[in-house]
Amino acid sequence: MKLNNKILVSILAGVLLISSNACTDGFEELNTDPNNPTAIGSQYILPFAIEKSVDRYWGGSARFERLNLDGAMLWVQYLARNIYSNEGDSYGISPAFYNNTWESLYDDGLTNFERIIKLSDPESASPNTNFEGIAMVMKAWTYSLLTDLYGAVPYSQAVSGAAVEPVYTPSYDNMESIYAGILADLKLANQKLSLDGPDVSGDILYNGDILKWKKFANSLTLRLANRQAAKKPAESKAIMAEILGSPDTYPIFSGNEDNAMLIHTATRPSNNTWNEVMVVGGRTDWNISKTFADLLNDTSDPRIAAIATEVNGGYSGVPNGLPDAIATTYLASSSTLAGRFSAADAPSVIMTVSELNFILAEAVLDGDISGDADAYFKKGLEASFDYYGLTMPADFIESLGTLDRETVLTQKWVSLFGQGVESWTEYRRTGYPKMPSADPRSIFENDGMIPTRLPYPTTEYSLNKASLDGGIAINGGVDNMQTKLWWAE
Numbered sequence: 452m453k454l455n456n457k458i459l460v461s462i463l464a465g466v467l468l469i470s471s472n473a474c475t476d477g478f479e480e481l482n483t484d485p486n487n488p489t490a491i492g493s494q495y496i497l498p499f500a501i502e503k504s505v506d507r508y509w510g511g512s513a514r515f516e517r518l519n520l521d522g523a524m525l526w527v528q529y530l531a532r533n534i535y536s537n538e539g540d541s542y543g544i545s546p547a548f549y550n551n552t553w554e555s556l557y558d559d560g561l562t563n564f565e566r567i568i569k570l571s572d573p574e575s576a577s578p579n580t581n582f583e584g585i586a587m588v589m590k591a592w593t594y595s596l597l598t599d600l601y602g603a604v605p606y607s608q609a610v611s612g613a614a615v616e617p618v619y620t621p622s623y624d625n626m627e628s629i630y631a632g633i634l635a636d637l638k639l640a641n642q643k644l645s646l647d648g649p650d651v652s653g654d655i656l657y658n659g660d661i662l663k664w665k666k667f668a669n670s671l672t673l674r675l676a677n678r679q680a681a682k683k684p685a686e687s688k689a690i691m692a693e694i695l696g697s698p699d700t701y702p703i704f705s706g707n708e709d710n711a712m713l714i715h716t717a718t719r720p721s722n723n724t725w726n727e728v729m730v731v732g733g734r735t736d737w738n739i740s741k742t743f744a745d746l747l748n749d750t751s752d753p754r755i756a757a758i759a760t761e762v763n764g765g766y767s768g769v770p771n772g773l774p775d776a777i778a779t780t781y782l783a784s785s786s787t788l789a790g791r792f793s794a795a796d797a798p799s800v801i802m803t804v805s806e807l808n809f810i811l812a813e814a815v816l817d818g819d820i821s822g823d824a825d826a827y828f829k830k831g832l833e834a835s836f837d838y839y840g841l842t843m844p845a846d847f848i849e850s851l852g853t854l855d856r857e858t859v860l861t862q863k864w865v866s867l868f869g870q871g872v873e874s875w876t877e878y879r880r881t882g883y884p885k886m887p888s889a890d891p892r893s894i895f896e897n898d899g900m901i902p903t904r905l906p907y908p909t910t911e912y913s914l915n916k917a918s919l920d921g922g923i924a925i926n927g928g929v930d931n932m933q934t935k936l937w938w939a940e
Contacts (some may be wrong), residue, residue, distance in 0.1 A: 455512030462870060466795075469690050470771060474936075475770055476753060482840075484918040489632045491587075492570070492577070493567045493570050493577075493579065493582045493651075494562050494572055494651070494652040494653035495651070495653060495856055496566055496567055496570075496653075497563075497582070497585065497586070497651075497653040497654060498523075498569060498653045498654075498655045499563065500559065500560055500563035500564055500567070500586075500589065500607070501654075501656055501713065502655065502656055502713065502721065503555060503560060503563075503715060504555075504556060504559065504560035504792065504798065505591075505656075505713045505790070505799045505801065506724050507552060507555045507556060507559070507560070508596060508799070508801070508872055509554075509713075509724050509725070509799035510524075510724050510725065511551075511552075511724055512724045512727040512728050512732070513546075513547075513551070513813070515538065515547045515548060516545070516547040516550075516551045516552065517539075517548075517728070518548070518552050518725075518818040518872060519870075519872050520724075520725060520728065520871075521538050521539035521548075521873045522539050522548065522735070522836035522871070522872075522875075522902075523543075523874065523875040524538045524737075524869075524871035524873075525540045525740075525771060526539075526542070526871070526875050526878075526901050526902055527797075527864065527871055527874045527875050527878050528740040528741075528742035528743055528886060529738040529739075529740055529743050529868055529869075529871060529874070530737045530738065530739060530740055530743075530770075530788070531582065531737070531738055531741065531768060531769040531770065531771045531772075531773070531778070532736055532737060532738075532778060533735075533737065533738050533769060533778045533779055533782055533785075534736050534773055534775050534778060534779055535736060535775065536772060536774060536894075537896075538736075540771055540772055540773075541772050541893075541895050541896050542697065542717075542895050542896045542897040542899075542900070542901070542902055542932070543867060543896040544762075546909055548905070549601075549643070549905040549906050549907070549908055550877050550908040550910065551633040551907055552600065552905065553597070553601070553907075553908045553910075553911075554908065554910070556597050557597075557609065557610065558598065560589070560593045561590060561593055561594070561609065561610050562610045562780055564586045564589050564590040564593065565586075565610050565682055566693075567582055567583070567585075567586035568583055568586045568587060568590070569648060570582070572582040572585070579648075579651065579659055579728040580644070580645055580648050580649065580650045581643070581644055581645060581648045581649055581650070581651045581664075581849070582644075582649075582651050583640075583643050584641075584642075584644035584664065584668075584794035585644070585651060585659075585664055586638075586641035587625075587636050587637070587643065587665060588637065588640045588664060588671070590636065590642075590667045590670075591633045591636045591637050591640070591671065592671060592801065592934075593673060594606060594629060594632075594633055595633055595671075596872070597628075598629045598630070599876045599936070600627050600697075600872075600904065600905045601904060601905050601907060602774075602904055602922070602925070602926040602934070602936050602937070603623040603624060603625050603626060603629075603689060603921075603922040603925040603926055604623060604624070604922065605621035605622065605623055605624070605631070605746060605918070606623075606624040606628070606629045607620035607621075607622070607624050608622050609621050613734060614819065615675075616785045620915045620917065620918055621915070621918060622918045622920055622921060623629050623919070623921050623922030623925060625700075625925045625937070626937035626938070627679075627682070627683070627937060630675060630678075630679050631732040632682075633733060634672060634675060634690060637669070637672045637675075638670045638672070640668045641665055641668045641669055641700075641701060643670065644661050644664050644665045644668065644801065646661050648661065654862060655713065656711065656712075657711075658712055660845040662702065662873075663709055665701075665702050666702045666703055666704050666709050667704075667709075667711045667801075667802065667908065669694050669701045669702060669703045670691060670703045670704045670709075670711075670802060670804075670807050671711075671802060672701075673690075673691060673703065673807065673810055673811070673814075674693050674695060674802065674806070674807070674810055674884075675689070676690040677810045677813065677814055677875075678880060678938050679938055680814070680819050681938065681940045682938055684819070685766060687819060688718050688819050688820070691814060691819060691820050692820065695820060699833065703807065704802075704803070704804035704807045705804065706804055706834070707735070707800070707803065707804055707805075707834055707837055707838050709799075709804055710800065710802065710803040710804060710838075711801035711802045711803075712798035712800045712801060712803075713726075713798060713799040713801070714796065714801065715796050715797065715798065715799065715800050716795070717795045718794045718795070719795075720934065722796070723793070723794065723795060723797040723799060724799070725788075725792055725797065726793050726794060726795045726797065727794050729788075730793055730795070731797050735787070737787070737788065738769040738781060738782075738785040738786060738787055739758070739759045739766070739767075739768040739769070739785065739786040739787065739788070739859060740768045740769065740770075740771055741767070741768035741769055741770045741771070741867070741890075742768070742771070742887055743768060743888060744759065744766050744767050744768035744786060744863075744867070745768070745775075745825040745887075746884070747766070747865065748765070748912075750847075750850060750851065750915060751844075751847075751850070752847075752865070753836075753841055753844065754835070754836065754839055754841065754865065754868075756938075757789060757791070757839035757840070757841060758788070758789055758792075758839075758868055759784050759786035759787070759788065759789060760788070760789060760894060762783075762784060762785060762786050765782065765856070766786045767784065767785050767786060768785055769781045769785045770889075770890035770892070770893060771889070771890070771893065772889060772890065772893030772894060772895050773890065773892055773893055773894075774892070774893075774894055777892055779925075792869060800869055800870050801870075803834065803835075803838065803866070804830075804834045805834035805835040805838065805866045806831070806832045806863065806867060806870075806873070807831075808827045808828070808834060808867065809827070809828070809859055809860075809862065809863035809866065810833035810852075810863075811827040812824045812825075812827035812828040812831060812859045813856060813859050813860065813863075814858065815858050816826060816854075816855065817856070817931065823856060824859075825854055827857075828848070828854055828859055828862070829848060830850065831863070832847070832862060832866075833867065834864035834866075835862075835865070839880060843900075848871075855886070856881075856883070857883055857925065860877065860881055860883035861884040863877065864877070864878070864883065864884045867872060878901070879903055879904075879935070879936065879939060880938050880939060880940060881940055882940070886901070897931075897932050897933065898933065900932075900933055902924075902932035902933075903932060903933055903934060903936065903939070904932060904934060904935075904936055905924070905932070906930050906931060906932065907919055907922070
């Protein structure tokens, strides 16, 4: 018997359909690798983003791009190079320095903090206000770092390449509007962070202690409000008054136990980046700067013993910017960093209670807040000494002379040792401490001017030129290391 062709085709189609369904039924389940998830939770993204951002800020370990160690720590004369002075100490930097700092802070930090916010918001599948609040604080800190390094940067349209309506060439926002956005985010983060809220895991900064995150958010707010106070006095005064007037709502740092610090592990790859460079890598290219050693010697400051190694019964440094042939002659007679800074588990410090109290002392002297400047100044010094396990000498404050803005900011500079990036920002804002005249043997690039900002990355010139041109115009100067930023007084 011969089948009709149409009937035969129908039978074959049915068989193929059954076969196809049999092959694809449960296909996605069968072909999903349980060891390679397609969705990553906030608890895994958060530690990566924190470590990458803080490591980059603390300096990184790759040669030619160590932001803190080969840039800011030299420019504010905490350290000086004893060789390769053209790598930062003479104000010369490579494109990798500013290219990779930009890329890392955006790609490793901000993209992931934004992802955590999206994963944790009320409309998400797993809402968590504490994850959301933590990510908002870190996002605010990272943006403050970026804008304080470069000036105008992509902000309102940034990290939007994966959005429903992606933005691949984001515009640049001015520093004033970025600061306004950051300060608003920090206030919202403080509201979202709840002591009775959901637990978080993967928090390598505060181990899930939400009260400390709230303190960090509000202390960071005071830092930024104070930084912009000369440009936006009314707004800054209102912000600081609100925080200081409502301590239950806006808790702030009260002791060194609240400090925002990333405590590293004793094993690689999560060791401190200075340990990676100086101990693992065996680099001995840095000595204490003569500027720093001289000031602490002149004020009989005991902290010098906790910061520098003793040489020939005392502490001495190397002048900044010396050519290699001269700088190397100081190797045997100048102090180096104390081991506490190059230990594998040494902390990378973001903000301390000491800094906070110097901020408040300055704000009182400037008339931005009410209070006792002497009391804040004393607390700042005591916290700095305590951080090193020392007790401040009874006559130390008296030996510093009259309490004025210069005294406060100079002692703030001492207390910020290690936090070169933050100290460099404060120097660019205020002009303190007053740096001594350069050694006549020193040779500097950048027309001998301490850098005022970082140049924009070369990738922006090739991929986002129109927006970049707008950012350069906003800054009010050419794209070099001499254009002053918005908050400069």
